[in-house]
Amino acid sequence: MSKKKFLRQKEQREKRRIARERVEILFTLAERVFPYDPELANRYVEIALAVQQKARIKLPRKWKRRYCRRCHSFLVPGRNARVRLRDKPYPHVVIKCLSCGHIMRYPYLKEQKERRRKPSEERASREAQSS
Numbered sequence: 001m002s003k004k005k006f007l008r009q010k011e012q013r014e015k016r017r018i019a020r021e022r023v024e025i026l027f028t029l030a031e032r033v034f035p036y037d038p039e040l041a042n043r044y045v046e047i048a049l050a051v052q053q054k055a056r057i058k059l060p061r062k063w064k065r066r067y068c069r070r071c072h073s074f075l076v077p078g079r080n081a082r083v084r085l086r087d088k089p090y091p092h093v094v095i096k097c098l099s100c101g102h103i104m105r106y107p108y109l110k111e112q113k114e115r116r117r118k119p120s121e122e123r124a125s126r127e128a129q130s131s
């Protein structure tokens with residue numbers, strides 16, 4: 001590999017790393033502002049998706065299901081998203097965006113593992129913040 005090519009690859013990796021950080025920050029902000037400014041939360045989602053597409057990175061699984069694929073609204077279950085579990089024809093989660101009515105389906109088994117892990121993590125981060 002030539003030195004120039006090597007440097008270029010390094011640069012690409014760095015760009016993707018920064019893009020991933022930005023996406024994380026933007027979705028975190030979206031979650032934080034949603035309760036009092038859902039429109040702003042949606043703008044953060046739009047920016048995060050633009051960053052993600054430009055850098056051609058994958059969205060972390062954590063955030064993948066937190067926005068509507070059709071209207072790009074930030075989704076909060078119980079507020080602007082309805083979440084249901086279905087067993088047929090295979091175990092899956094049905095997420096309905098209440099802003100535009102779009103329905104998304106995701107296989108369930110991975111979701112279950114994630115959910116088992118999540119509450120303790122959230123508690124830990126809350127405790128860390130309040131202390």
Ligand SMILES: [Zn+2]
Pocket residue numbers: 068069070071072073097098099100101102
């Ligand atoms: Zn929608």
